[in-house]
Amino acid sequence: MKKLFFVALLAAFACLSKPAQAQNNLVKLNLVTPLLATGSFYYERVINDSRSAQLGVFFTKFDELSGYGVTPEYRFYLSETPAPNGFYVAPFLSFMRFTVEGDEEYFDGYNSYSSYKGSMTNFGGGLVAGRQWIFKDRVSFDIFVGPEYTGGSVKVEVGNEDQISDAGLGGFIARGGISLGLKF
Numbered sequence: 001m002k003k004l005f006f007v008a009l010l011a012a013f014a015c016l017s018k019p020a021q022a023q024n025n026l027v028k029l030n031l032v033t034p035l036l037a038t039g040s041f042y043y044e045r046v047i048n049d050s051r052s053a054q055l056g057v058f059f060t061k062f063d064e065l066s067g068y069g070v071t072p073e074y075r076f077y078l079s080e081t082p083a084p085n086g087f088y089v090a091p092f093l094s095f096m097r098f099t100v101e102g103d104e105e106y107f108d109g110y111n112s113y114s115s116y117k118g119s120m121t122n123f124g125g126g127l128v129a130g131r132q133w134i135f136k137d138r139v140s141f142d143i144f145v146g147p148e149y150t151g152g153s154v155k156v157e158v159g160n161e162d163q164i165s166d167a168g169l170g171g172f173i174a175r176g177g178i179s180l181g182l183k184f
Contacts, residue, residue, distance in 0.1 A: 026084060026140050028181030030058075037062040042179060044075070049082040051075060054090070064102030067120075070095045071175075073128070084183070085134040089127060092175075094150060096122040100164045116159025120170075124150025128175055138183055145176035 030040035038060040046052045056071040071094045079086025101117040130144030149172050154165050 067098035116163040118164035122152035
């Protein structure tokens, strides 16, 4: 997780050190995710008047689940106003890595388990729709929602595979948020 954070930080500095075109960059914080014991951050780069690319990263620690994820997306702005202001649709990919650890009585029909520990690695993708507003050519406010399908592998160290996979995210899930950011 430290390596991912370091790589993301290095990439952000590399983007900031290059001469930026007239305010084509945004950094944003998802305001909803702290309610889920998660920190979610985004970097968006405007490509032209109707398109942008965004990279999101999140870190979480909730009950027995902890981990991180990376979500690249490509936004198509559908409004008459130039990107990044207006309505958009965005296909995205996702990578998530979780560690699951806990103590809970579990009976699978044959064996009884009291503690479990393992990891999950998920890959997925989906489509979000949203609306982003730019105020005073400096502050962004973004609302988005959409479906995501994710699946992956489970590695069990202690316990039963069901205990690990039940704690993680898999199948169809919702992706959404409300973010606040700065345009520069």
